[in-house]
Amino acid sequence: MGDAGPLEETKTLKVAVIGGGPAGLGAAIALSKLPDVEISLFERAKELREFGAGIRIGYNCWRVLELLGVADRVKGHHKTSTIHRNGLTGEKVGGTSVANLPIKYQPRRVRRTRLQSALISKVPPGVIQLNKKLASLEDLDTEGVRLTFQDGTIHTADLVVGADGIRSVCPD
Ligand SMILES: Cc1cc2nc3c(=O)[nH]c(=O)nc-3n(C[C@H](O)[C@H](O)[C@H](O)COP(=O)(O)OP(=O)(O)OC[C@H]3O[C@@H](n4cnc5c(N)ncnc54)[C@H](O)[C@@H]3O)c2cc1C
Numbered sequence: 001m002g003d004a005g006p007l008e009e010t011k012t013l014k015v016a017v018i019g020g021g022p023a024g025l026g027a028a029i030a031l032s033k034l035p036d037v038e039i040s041l042f043e044r045a046k047e048l049r050e051f052g053a054g055i056r057i058g059y060n061c062w063r064v065l066e067l068l069g070v071a072d073r074v075k076g077h078h079k080t081s082t083i084h085r086n087g088l089t090g091e092k093v094g095g096t097s098v099a100n101l102p103i104k105y106q107p108r109r110v111r112r113t114r115l116q117s118a119l120i121s122k123v124p125p126g127v128i129q130l131n132k133k134l135a136s137l138e139d140l141d142t143e144g145v146r147l148t149f150q151d152g153t154i155h156t157a158d159l160v161v162g163a164d165g166i167r168s169v170c171p172d
Pocket of ligand 1: 018019021043044045054056057132164166
């Protein structure tokens with residue numbers, strides 16, 4: 001047997017996900033499957049609840065939900081074809097048919113709450129922290145990123161996933 005080298009120290013990567021919408025929850029599920037990764041998800045809301053009524057889930061989204069292991073939990077109304085009409089005249093200007101796709105990948109209109117509950121059910125316990133509105137980030141170079149929340153608390157992470165929506169606080 002040759003000489004065994006010094007044991008490599010395994011460092012846990014601390015990841016902070018900002019925002020508990022579909023993107024943040026999906027990122028938290030995917031990252032939680034990796035070894036040596038510690039995830040914290042910070043959401044500004046006091047409780048996780050969806051706005052809006054329905055969301056259309058198409059082929060690419062079904063594939064992602066499948067990879068995340070939540071596709072079976074998302075039920076909705078099938079849409080096998082779409083017709084686009086001129087809003088003023090009603091004239092047909094285009095359309096798509098997805099009849100050739102396997103049924104599980106066909107577009108469906110889904111209640112947002114169902115999508116969110118399905119995603120939340122796969123986030124490991126203890127990951128989601130509510131009532132945590134990110135106020136600012138500071139790059140500490142080799143020391144990671146310092147996150148400061150509106151309530152004055154501070155968290156340091158090696159990697160930040162900005163999933164805080166269209167008015168993101170996180171820089172590009
Ligand atoms: C009326 C409407 C209809 C739509 N219909 C469809 C559709 O049919 N199909 C489709 O695919 N898409 C649809 N969309 C788009 C879809 O809603 C968005 O693409 C999706 O919500 C984006 O997800 P997200 O997780 O990136 O962001 P968001 O859903 O916006 O989630 C961001 C999360 O971050 C939190 N947050 C924000 N700032 C902070 C902060 N500083 N600190 C901590 N947390 C924070 C928010 O509270 C929120 O929970 C629709 C959008 C609208 C408005």
